[in-house]
Amino acid sequence: MRYPRGLGQALALGMLLQAALTLSRPTDAQAQSAAYDLPIREHVFDNGLRLLVLERPGDPRVAAKIFTDMGAIHEIPGQLGAAHFVEHLMFKGTPTLGTTNWEAESAIRERMKEVEAALLAEKNRARNDIRQRGIMDDYRHAASTPEIDRLRAELDSLEREAAEYRESAAMKRWYQAYGGTNLTATTEQEYMKFDIELPVERVDLFLRVEADRMTNTIFREFEQERMVLVEQRIGDLNRPSTPYYEQMNAMAGVVHPVFWPEGYMTDFDEYSREDQRYLYETYFVINNTTLVFVGGVSLEEMIPKVEHYFGWMEPAPEPLRTAAVEPPPAAERRLVYRNDQIEPRVEFRYQIPGVGHPDRPVFDVLGEVAARTLGDALSDSGIDGSVNVNTRVVHTTRFGVPGTINFEVILSDEEQLEAAESVLAAAVESLKRPPAAELVTRAQKTLRTDWHRTARDANALAFEIGHFQTMDRWQTLPEYLQARDDATPDDIARIAVLYFVPDNRSVGVARSRTPRGRPATEDRP
């Protein structure tokens, strides 16, 4: 059995589509890199919507994604996690999907707007009290007043009343009924996406649902979904490494929201329908949107379909972007995190440029080389530990969002922390000399093969295309991959010398609060 790559699907779309191909702008900026076989085709509609298609003729299914250039970096302090919350709410349906009687339901929702306005006013009035009492609060002890309680109860009551008309999970049900798989959504720091994989014959369903979702979402089940976010957050916090990494982020960056966590417990209580709607209506606009398809569809097929479902939308004012620019690090920082459940570890973290900067691809090769050399160095030193080298924050240079690379050694014996830090320092220092060519070649092969595993999966590939488009531009992706292959040992040494300087270093040490066999020296706050 042959699963073909080169067979063209029958394109019985006639003269109009031929004309579409001719008039699309700019079309077929494809075959950027034969080595990576990424014939991405693009069409930009007049309302600003961008369509990217990577055709795999003969594939029976298509991975479809809609990316919006809005993510966690657009949140404000006190409401961290709000972008993620918008994503959850966008599964709650529209006036045409998810209700049995929109007219009746909408009257209740108008009343909810009034009650929430009164609630926000009361919270504002009591804000100083809340601040005083809320300093050490957690989600179970949120500050309140009798009036806040009353208004919240009324909102709950109205939500229950509106639920009489609810068709739950309508945004998911029809995808699944018609063969949709890999249904999910993700909120990253810079963007949000909704995903589905469908039989190619049913790609219209994606367009129907997503056009509705991005324009008409109703924030149903608001309180329930707020608690789902809390559940996700405390699930993260159950891992003792989570607070450690968040403290490292807070130390590695000074002002940029890319370093903020996914929400403190006090933040979840601050989400309001009004604020969520501001995020939704500001950023989910057609000229801030990219559609990505990978699979058995063609650009020619997709243009009129997309036009039908999205062509009526008018462009909106360019959404606001964060103005924060991370200042250059000016001093070495050191963090000591104490927790009896965390595996002991030591980490060096450096700020590096994001995607779009010519040095950024070289860091991937450097990371692979470093993982190997650091692993060997630990072994040679008799240190029992595992090595983790990664770029914990991967962002774009275009918008000034910094990235970081971290070198982490996780130990089984806390007594080896100091020795491990010495080995780590020496290993990072050694990167300033050109590594052996063989080591670089092997690292490049690993990266190339990992990429091919990504490209084998239509969903993963569509994600990468959209990821690069929203972070920088899709054309950067093949260039980025090729630049990794082209990196030389001298390139690695050059960036190590440039970036791995003491003032750019954040050192993290995680250790137990009460080391075995020693009396506790410090108490919990």
Place this chain on the structure above:
Amino acid sequence: MSAPRCGSGLAVLAVTAALAVPAAAQDYTHPRQMDLPQPRFERPDPSALQLTLDNGLTAYVAEDHRAPLVTFTAFVAGGTGDGAPGEAALVGAALRRGPASMAPADFRDALDEMAASYAVTVTHEETEVTLDVPGEDAWDALDLFTAVLRAPAFEVADMGGGGRTIQAEGIDWASSIAGAIDAFESRLFRDHPYGRLPTSEERAAARGGGAQSFHSRLFVPANMTLAVSGDFDLVEARQRTDGAFASWSAASRPDLAEHPIVETSAPRQVLQANADKLQGWVVIGHELPIVPADERAALDVMNYILGAYHLDARLFREARELRGLTNDNSAFLEPSVRGPGTYSFHTYGRPEVVRLLVDVTFRELERMRDEPVSAEELFVAQGALADGTWATAYATGHDATRSYAREWLHFGSHDQSERYVDEVRDVTIGRVQEMARKYLHPERMIVAVVGPLEEIADAPSIEDEPQLESWGEVVRIDGDSGGR
């Protein structure tokens, strides 16, 4: 709430207007009225992929040009339920070490040089070995793959293990749902071959030749199947596969043990372990008997509606969407072929909602048995299974070869996959309820709860949900009497 934001469509320029028929406003056609066409996809003919060697080995070979990679997978009928305790796990360890002809470090280096992905998985009834490499290394990798399958590195000196890692190191209560799953399975299979752990004598016996014997008996061409897919020429790949395995001597397929079916009994047991965490984790379930071929599709449909791992199941809707209690509440239908499988329900949440999660789960299990599902639920499940789950299992060369290889290993034909879609389409509402009544027995399910027990017990009631002890006999499994 504002009305839908319906724009005028004025931004659509004349050029594009001439190319298609843009909607003047948003197209609100309901999905059911969209006349979405039936997918044309049909699963590939398995006989076109099948390659049968003279020694009895059955392979499935397919080109898959999505990326310059090649994947080799071997499925062997034999797992931890077979042989003496500890033997299968030691075979797994030997397979991970590489072929006997190479030092383990050399094997790891060879894999690293190829940028290979290599995995060995041992379950109750099956061992799977997968090697994924760049196409340029495919035939060197095939030699390595063959060598490790035929003669893995049994070296007594530093072979550890022999039992499940989680047991060998003590149950890791802190590692989320894993602790509750292990508590459930340990209790369900405690007197069964699937749950046994080797004694020190048995471990020594396994090291002293038992594991090699296990390998010699079960790792034979007639007792395994291969899946080979990737960026290659089909004729060459078939020749290479034949060449690599043809010299492996034929041997008759071993008599594989049929394992006894376990059965929980009423009253329920409520297993509890304390964990100083922010959430509590819950597993509720019992055994799953061997499912007759003519019931698999209907059982899948019932399970899909109830709780299969997706975002529109009853358990998910009731616990997460409508109540906000949890991030997930899902069913795990895990059938076996030669013995008992499991049918369990997993959820977790903050301490104050754990009791309600248990209550809601039992309510939905009872509702599934007591009430017919709706026509819409059936329609959604049938579409999801036929056009979604099943289709993706055969959509690429990689997927199809794996699906066929496993089917052949366990059933010796492809009748089930051929009939599956029609059987799904034929399921009726009555048949769904029949499956629920046959395979769901809430009255004798094991309930495993791991979490901050005192907080769970002390939380105020939300919907008059009972304390955990009301669901059955409480058994503390963390060595603590509980003190309550």
